[in-house]
Amino acid sequence: MSLSAHILCHNQPLHFTALVALFYYRLSSILLPKPKPSLPYLLVFASEMLLSIIWLFDQAYTWRPVSRTTFPERLPEDEELPGIDVFICTADHKKEPPLEVMNTVLSAMALDYPSDKLSVYLSDDGGASVTLLGMREAWLFARSWLPFCRRFGLKTRCPEIIQMVPSFSKEKEKIKGKYELFKERVNKAGENIGSEEATSSKDHSPVIEVMDDEPKDDAGIKQAKMPLLVLRVSGIMTNSPYILVLDCDMYCNDPTSARQAMCFHLDPKISPSLAFIQFPQKFRNINKNDIYDGQLRKIFVIRWPGMDGLQGPMLSGTGFYMKREALYGNLSQKDVLHLKQSFGHSNEFIMSVHKIYQYGAIKNTESSSKLQQEAQFLASCTYEKNTLWGEQMGFLYHSVLEDYFTGFILHCKGKTSVFCNPSKPAFLGSSTTNLNDMMVQGTRWNFGLFEVTLSKFCPFIYGLSRMPVLQTMCYGYLALQPLYFLPLWFHLHASHLKHLEEVLSTGASIQTLLNEQRIWMMKSVTAYAYGSLDAILKCFGMREASFLPTNKVADDEQVALYQMGKLNFQSSTMILTPIITLIILNMVSFIGGVARMFIAGSWDDTFGQVFLSLYILMVNYPVIEGMLLRKDKGRVPTPVTLLSLVITIFLLSLGHMTLNCESDGSGELIDSAQSSSLNSPSPVEQVTNRVRNSPSV
Template sequence: MESLPLHHCTVQKLSAIINRSHVFLHCMVLIAMIYYRASSFLYPENTQTLPFLPWLLVFSSELILSFIWLLKQGFFWQPVTRTVFPERLPGDEELPAVDVFICTADPKKEPPVGVMNTVLSAMALDYPPDKLSVYLSDDGGASVTLYAMREAWGFARLWLPFCRRYGTKTRCPEAYFSSVLDDDNHGGDTEFTKHRDNIERKYEEFKERVSLAGQNVANNAQSHPPSIEVIGRNNVKAVESDQAEMPLLVYISREKKPSHPHHFKAGALNVLLRVSGIISNAPYILILDCDMYSNDPKSARQAMCFHLDPKLSPSLAFVQFPQKFHNVSQNDIYDGELKSTFMIMWQGTDGLSGPLISGTCFYIKRKALYGSNIHNGVDIPQLRQSLGPSNEFMGTLGKSYKRINIDDEDLSNKLLQHAQFLASCAYEKQTKWGQQIGFLYNSVVEDYFTGFMLHCKGWTSVYCDPSRPAFLGSATTNLNDTLVQGTRWMAGLLEVAFSTFCPLIYGLSRMSILETMCYGYLAFIPLYCIPLWCLATIPQLCLLNGIPVYPEVSSSWFIIFSLIFFSSHLKLFWDFYSIGDGSIQRCLNEWRIWMIKSVTAYLYGSLDAIFELIGMREASFIATNKVTSDEEVKLYQMGIFDFRTSTMFLVPMVSLVILNMVSFTGGIARATFEGGWNQNFAQVFLSLFILIVNYPIIEGMIWRKDKGGIPLSITLLSVTFALIFLFFGTIALMYVR
């Protein structure tokens, strides 16, 4: 008798029909728009004499926007949802082992208390503890992080039994003690309350010790030797009764030298991959960011519903869970929640070959990271060329899970010494680590590039979005962190677009056209900066000089441009409405942060990628700051922008808003006194739309006097830039008219 299925997939038929219909209709309108623009160049006698350069720039911008929009439609072709049935899994003795990889880099930006909460939540997963191992990579080599790990292990000996005894769902201590959930209070049971209060007191003591240690942070991020420690190993005899119920906990700080490239997060993950191979060698790995704690202890079992499906498993590389956040406000003015990505786009890719790796919250098959050739009887010399000179590591290939015996001191000492060799700078020299094996190095967005190559090799993935968020993290709650993070992402994506692995070239023959479009869209997202800068300046400059760049209102072609505008906005509204968040405010927030990112983060990310391509700079990685002040959080929760960011971010956005204020005012005056409404309406409306969407910037310039407002010096500098552009732009138009 055939066993019951472990999961079920449902196609969102209504969404698919609406999405495909919109694609068809919008494409027709875009073709009409392109014909109108092209015919103006090919048959100038059919239209009034117009300056060539402004029209060419606007037309080029429209073509780029149309191209990127077309690529994005791959996400909407076949959205699906999945349901899992973890209760149908085999018994614990038949479940495969899981290794958990957690990465941290800077204890100043990533406070150890928060990192340890993630570690504790991972240790408390509802999974057989003898089949669970948790590894923390500390790229900062900070002594406080190692101290915090030892303290966390001690607290875990109390925390884990408590969670198991009472079936606690929220197993991140900070989240659990900050609010008593209805399903965790056990009806006020006296014994439970007493036990809980005792655990909370122990947690506060643990947190205080770690916080005090964190006040004197010694960060050796640039240079430090390898350091590996199995936490609690020296206390095994003292806590022998607890040890059987404790997962393995390992601290790893790889060797770093300024003269050796360390490849950022991808390099850290590859060290974890090698070291864990000789210690636990679990066939499945959970990757977590240091601030992304486990919110549902059953996530491992949910992932196994896919990995243990005999029909799906042979080609399945990873199960991706959405990134969700505990600190987002109702307004989410910085789009830290990334709703359009994780609630709309990723469901669309799940109907194709599967979602992209999203940096965190995914269970990946170890075998998929090693490459297919490693498992096909390759001889020892070839293995050494690929994997490096470690016989111990090569001996783990294809072997079943066997965790290190920490009771055997001689054996564990020998393995840990060899593990330090695996974590050394020199180990990867003349190997294929980061090129064909492990997480790939060609881009600072190692998740995107590694997922792309896995899909190109024929692996698939699935997207699991249960009703209770499996993981919760910290979203960016200020403009500076949002733009710094976005700049890093955009630089990494464009690195791939400009490389020999460009998705639209390399991926086209290796995956479906729709999956290629999805990867291509993300790779070329940074190019949004070109049309956004152009459409925020050229029509406005032309408006002030009486040059129309759009059809007259009385022209039938005006309807085409109107349809494009309303079609895009109505589709955005429908997308958010379909996930229960369809409001005008949500759409305004989405458009605003897209515009701000496009003229700042997308621009600087593109420049970084170009400079790196021509050898003018080296790749860099700035960790996202996880430390926020109460004032920043207060402004964010109130839905008020915090403009305390770099001048390089503020000046472009403020200059463009000022330019559009001048353009709108001048356009209204020109249309009123010279009767040019029919010709200038579209350009006046465009300036008005930009000003409405970006009203918080106007508010920050003019009315706000708090610390989060825009400084007067920035406003004056932006006015200067706007006037310089208008002056030289007007002179240029005099020569091209």
């Protein structure tokens, strides 16, 4: 067990004791014979209850953290290694630059793995012609790039880094020139096509192009413009037993990741139940302060290693090596009619299901032509109707967060997973660099989490009887995470000391603590709240699930603000208003509290509240700066500040009226108590009577 895990586990009894004491205090205050607690008091108590339950589930991550080391040199010879299909998905060429997508494709083709057992598929849900043209350019450039990588033994094989490689030979200068020409052609194709076609993510006819007339050094490329159907198409083309799934901007930083994954998949001790190997998501564009908490440190430093000691980490969307068989479910059924009801009416695909471990790369033009016709049928938007695709097989569609839900169901079926976190990042992607993209992304994630929580697949109901208790608690924590907005709105308080302990024990800085606290507060009142609301509305049929790709395009001013560590408030009013409103409320509370302490002298009653408001203001000073001091393009828009001020005045007026009503009710109770006390002895008389009636000493 690591030092950080030991510190966290050592203090769990202390935290638990504090919670018991808190509940005892709150319950005793409610149950004692006195005037009933006010509504604000009950809201605070409910908030503390919710935070305590979330804290309790969070402890499951710290019970058994593990770390793993691989030894790729112990793998079998190359000819004995199984095939791998790489799936790269894109959806909108306006938000996901084609050049970045092609760099990811080229880095995947250059993996340190037998080229005759590696195939790369690119799926474009948007159906943009620039993707097809870009793939053709990438295929041509790969003829020079792949032999170059192997000849010089490059440790990072994304062609984007070629600009940073010192030039020691004419070959390197030559490949740089070819890459510049490749960039120019891809960017030009994007400009020409971008002005002519509108991207549509709706149903469209699939276009499948196979490019595998390559030299021995090249891996085959299969370019498929279709919505999330690569799994079926690859099944009849190459049918590799293992699948690597990558986001379009998540390039392969370490070419040995495939061999590292095979160390687990080919281990006879864990392989039978193993479904996938999850690598952490790491990003190449994080600034030194990480002002948007883009590195997801708590997930990949604390939570996933903790789950790895249980049943394994959750499926995280990208950077995982999946066993194809795990996505097909139970393959023991041999009845053809049943198979067609499950997998659809493609005879070629049904035959491929029972030949997963027979790598079937296309060898000649005739077979390629026939398989492309079958692939068109498999890729049609109507193929999966009245089948089990998306319901029990493949990546499951019950939630907009299909990776989380698919991993959850696999774990419920008894499958396991492994977290592999090597010292050199296996994959590097692009993190969000502005507030709007971060909140939109967070809203989508929390909508998907709460959508599952409100369904029949709720981890507390569906998972408890199918997974170990601690694994269920880990899923339960994420299931309740969207509800963080409730205690933050009602209480404006969280377990700050525990977070400080986590940050320091993992070697992070105080600046990291402040950034993570700020982003958590922002997400709690926006992404968590809107995600929960979307999930509730979907349950009542008032909203449909939607997927908005995260914008990967950043202008120069946006990048400059991010590198300087300044928040970019170019976001929607709907996202900014709750944040600014809470900041203004805390400013008013702080000023009013300080005045009350010095004028009325109520230090004992007010100091804690004033300190909490001061802490919130200190953590969110960049927001105050954006409201009052900054003049650049990324400042908080003045209309948003004015709207938030109006909402603050309304909330303060409403609170004032509520307190006045409660004071009037309390006054009536006091008057009644005073009138009844006229006929009863005073406290001094009561004591005197008890003394007189007691036995003498």
